Amino acid sequence: MSEADPENEQVAAVLQRCGAEPATARTMAAQLLKRAEQLAVERGIGRLDALQYLLQLAIQGAHGDAPPGFEGGKPPEER
Numbered sequence: 001m002s003e004a005d006p007e008n009e010q011v012a013a014v015l016q017r018c019g020a021e022p023a024t025a026r027t028m029a030a031q032l033l034k035r036a037e038q039l040a041v042e043r044g045i046g047r048l049d050a051l052q053y054l055l056q057l058a059i060q061g062a063h064g065d066a067p068p069g070f071e072g073g074k075p076p077e078e079r
Contacts, residue, residue, distance in 0.1 A: 008033060014055060018062035032058065 011029035016022060036051035043050070060067050 011051075011055070015058065015062075018059055020062075028058070 008026060008029045011032055012020075012022070012025040015025035015028050020028060032051065032054045036047055036054055039045065039050035039054070040047040057067065
């Protein structure tokens with residue numbers, strides 16, 4: 001088995017605190033990290049900003065909140 005990715009583990013820990021099971025949290029973390037890379041390229045924003053945006057959406061969703069514009073809301077502009 002390969003060594004764990006520290007970034008994936010950090011994101012998974014956040015998701016576990018929101019109630020995800022460990023295995024599910026690791027899978028979700030990998031998907032969020034991959035999507036953050038895609039958003040950064042597509043929208044011309046920083047990778048960290050894209051990840052923060054996605055994590056906020058995931059956390060809001062875990063709490064049952066649908067943020068305005070979720071159906072296609074624009075992530076934050078690059079600073």
